[in-house]
Amino acid sequence: MLDPMYGNDYGPTDVAAPESxxxxxxxxxxxxxxxxAAALDxxxxxxxxxxxxxxxxxxxxxxxxxxxxxxxxxxxxxxIIGMQPEGNWISRxxxxxxxxxxxxxxxxxxxxxxxxxxxxETLGVSRDELLDRLHTGRQKYSSIFNYPTLTWxxxxxxxxxxxxxAIMNQVPLCRCSYGPYARAMIRVCKExxxxxxxxxxxxxxxxxxxxxQKEMAQDAANRWWWPALMMFGPPDSGELAxxxxxxxxxxxxxxxxxxxxxxxxxxxxxxxxAERIGLTLPDPDLRWxxxxxxxxxxxxxxxxxxxxxxxDGPCNAQRLEHRVSxxxxxxxxxxxxxxxxxxxxxxxxxxxx
Amino acid sequence: xSASAPESDAWPLWEVFVRAKRGLSHTHVGSLxxxxxxxxxxNARDLYTRRQEGVSIWVVPASAIxxxxxxxRDAFFDPAADKVxxxxxxxxxxxxxxxx
Numbered sequence: 120m121l122d123p124m125y126g127n128d129y130g131p132t133d134v135a136a137p138e139s140x141x142x143x144x145x146x147x148x149x150x151x152x153x154x155x156a157a158a159l160d161x162x163x164x165x166x167x168x169x170x171x172x173x174x175x176x177x178x179x180x181x182x183x184x185x186x187x188x189x190x191x192x193x194x195x196x197x198x199i200i201g202m203q204p205e206g207n208w209i210s211r212x213x214x215x216x217x218x219x220x221x222x223x224x225x226x227x228x229x230x231x232x233x234x235x236x237x238x239x240e241t242l243g244v245s246r247d248e249l250l251d252r253l254h255t256g257r258q259k260y261s262s263i264f265n266y267p268t269l270t271w272x273x274x275x276x277x278x279x280x281x282x283x284x285a286i287m288n289q290v291p292l293c294r295c296s297y298g299p300y301a302r303a304m305i306r307v308c309k310e311x312x313x314x315x316x317x318x319x320x321x322x323x324x325x326x327x328x329x330x331x332q333k334e335m336a337q338d339a340a341n342r343w344w345w346p347a348l349m350m351f352g353p354p355d356s357g358e359l360a361x362x363x364x365x366x367x368x369x370x371x372x373x374x375x376x377x378x379x380x381x382x383x384x385x386x387x388x389x390x391x392x393a394e395r396i397g398l399t400l401p402d403p404d405l406r407w408x409x410x411x412x413x414x415x416x417x418x419x420x421x422x423x424x425x426x427x428x429x430x431d432g433p434c435n436a437q438r439l440e441h442r443v444s445x446x447x448x449x450x451x452x453x454x455x456x457x458x459x460x461x462x463x464x465x466x467x468x469x470x471x472x
Numbered sequence: 473x474s475a476s477a478p479e480s481d482a483w484p485l486w487e488v489f490v491r492a493k494r495g496l497s498h499t500h501v502g503s504l505x506x507x508x509x510x511x512x513x514x515n516a517r518d519l520y521t522r523r524q525e526g527v528s529i530w531v532v533p534a535s536a537i538x539x540x541x542x543x544x545r546d547a548f549f550d551p552a553a554d555k556v557x558x559x560x561x562x563x564x565x566x567x568x569x570x571x572x
Contacts, residue, residue, distance in 0.1 A: 172495035174528065220557045227558075298495050316563040316572055323565065388571045395569050 167372055172298040175241040183371055186364070187297050188242050189258065190373070192249045195235035196260035200438050202228045204268040205277060213271060220317050221274065227314065231307045238299040254443045262424065263350050265432030272325055272332075272339035278318015280340075280347040280389070286311045287385045288351065296372030319392065326397045333397075340393065341401045348416075349424045351382040386414045485534035486512040488519075490526035498530050506531075 163179050166172075173179055202225050209225065212218035236246050252258040263281055268274060289311065292304040325336035355365045356379040368374035376384075386405075393400050404417035426432070483505040489498035501520050506512035512531040521529065540548055556562050565572050 166494075174491070174494055176528070216557075219555070223555060223558050301495060302497060310558075312560040313558060313563070316560045316565055317557075319565055319569070319572055320563045392569055392572070395566060 167296060167370075170296075170372065172301060173296050174298045182367075183373075184242050186368065186371070186373065187300065188239055188244050191235050191239040191242075191300055191303075192244075192252065192258055193260060195232045195239060195249070196253045196258060197264065198228050198232035198235060200260045200264045200442060201281075203438055203441055204264055204266070204434075205274055207268050208271060208274050211271070212274075217321075224278070224314055224317065227310050231310070234303040234306055235300075238303040241299045250446065254439070254446065256430075256439065259428065260438075261350060262427045262432065263346050264438060265427050265435045266342070266346055267433050269342075270335050270339060272322065272335040273343070275318045275321030275325065275336065276339040276343040278314050278316075279322055279392070280318070280343045281350070282311055282314040282318060283389060284347045284350045284385050286315060287381050287388070291375035291381075294372075294375060319396070322398065323396050336396075337398055340398045344400050344402070345419065345423075346427075348382055348386070348419055349421075351385065352378040353421060353424070354379055356380065383413055386416050390414050483507045486516070486531045487534050487537060488512075488516040489530040489532070490516075490520055491528040492526055494527060498528065501525075503534060 163173070163177065163183070166177070173183075205221060205228070206225050209218060209221050212221050236249060239249060240246060249258070253260070268277070286308060289304050289308050293301055293308055295301045295304065322336050322339070325332040353359075355362075356377045360366060360369075360377060365374065365377060390400065390405065402417045404415060406415055407413075408415045427435070430436075484507075485503050486506055486509075487503045488501050490501045491498045504512065504515050504519055506515050509531060513529060516529050516531050520526070552558075
C-alpha cells in the first residue's frame with residue numbers, strides 16, 4: 120500500500136470502476152476513457168516494457184486504472200485541502216507584498232487540484248464522484264495538511280519544506296507512465312518552484328530579523344521538519360519493497376523511486392539550505408556520513424504518522440468540515456451559473472427560431 | 473464554410489488535433505472540410521499524417537469552438553501582467569543555495 124501520492128498513498132483499493140467502462144473498447148465517437156483491458160492482453164505490457172506512455176483510450180488493466188484514479192484523486196485532494204493551512208494567514212500576512220504572494224500561491228494550489236482532477240477524469244471517473252469520496256472520507260489527502268499553521272513563519276516552512284518535499288515527489292511523476300498525469304505534473308512542477316522560493320525567502324528574512332522573529336522561524340522548522348519527512352510515506356526499500364504496492368507501481372512505471380530514496384534526497388538537499396538560513400533542524404542524529412555520501416538522520420515516529428493518517432491529527436476534522444461546508448455553501452453559486460446558462464441557451468434557441 | 477446557409481450542401485469545417493507521439497498532448501495542426509465526423513477523421517489522417525506525424529487524431533467541429541476575442545485581449549490577459557511574484561525569479565535567495 121505504498122504508492123507515491125505525496126509519498127503516501129494508503130487509500131483503499133476497493134473502489135470499482137463504473138460498469139459502463141468495463142468489458143468493451145471505446146467507439147470512435149466516445150469520450151476518451153472507455154477502453155478495456157480484456158481485448159488487448161500484451162498490448163499494455165509491451166508499451167510499459169518499452170517505457171512508452173499510456174494514453175486515455177489505450178486498453179489498460181483495471182488495477183492500473185484504479186491505482187491511478189486513487190493516486191491522482193488523492194493528489195488532487197491534497198492540493199485543495201492544502202489551501203486551508205495557508206489560507207489561514209492571508210488576512211494576517213505581514214505586508215501587502217506578502218499577502219499578494221500568498222493569495223497567488225493559494226490560487227495555484229486550487230489550480231493544481233483542477234489540473235489533477237481533470238487528468239483523473241480521463242480515466243472515466245467523474246469529478247463529483249471524486250469530491251464525494253473526499254467528503255465522505257473514502258479517499259485521503261496528504262497527512263501534512265492535518266497540522267496547524269500557528270505563526271506566520273509556518274507559511275514559510277510550508278513553502279520551503281512541504282513544497283520542497285512535494286517537488287521531490289513530483290519531479291519523477293513527470294515521467295509517470297500515464298500520459299495525462301505526467302503532463303499535469305509538468306505544469307505543476309513549473310509552478311512549484313515559486314512556492315518553494317517564496318517560503319525560503321520568508322524564513323531567510325525572519326532569520327535576519329529580531330530575536331522574536333528568529334525564534335519564530337526556528338519554532339516553525341522544529342514543528343514542520345518531521346512531518347515533512349513523513350510526507351514521503353513509510354519505509355519501502357530493501358525487503359519492504361516487495362510489500363504493499365511499491366513493486367507493482369514500479370513495474371507499471373507509475374513510481375520511479377522508493378519512498379526512502381526520495382526522503383534521502385530531500386534530506387541531502389535541505390540540510391545545507393537550513394544551515395544557510397541559520398536554522399537548526401530538530402534531529403540530534405542528523406550528520407553527514409562521508410562513507411555513504413549522504414546525511415544520516417534519526418528515526419521517524421511512524422506511530423504519529425499512522426495516527427494522523429487515520430484521523431487523529433490536530434486538524435483532520437477541521438479540514439474536512441471546512442471543505443464540506445465550503446462545497447455546500449457554494450452550491451447556490453453553481454446552481455445560479457447553471458440556471459443562467461440554461462436561460463441563455465433558451466434565448467439563443469428562441470432567437471434562432 | 474457558410475454557417476449562415478444551413479440549407480446548403482457545403483461541408484462543415486473541422487479543426488484537427490494530432491498527438492505526435494505518446495506522452496505529448498494533441499496539438500492543433502489545421503482544419504479541413506468533411507460531411508461528418510467519420511470522414512473528417514479519415515481525411516485528417518490522409519491530410520495531416522501522411523508521414524507518420526501522429527499516433528492519434530482528434531477532429532472537432534469548428535463551430536463547437538468558442539474563442540477569446542482579439543479586441544478583448546488586453547482586458548482578458550492583462551491582469552496577469554503585474555503579478556511578477558508568480559515567477560520564481562521574483563524571489564531573492566542567496567546564490568550559493570542549491571536546489572532552489
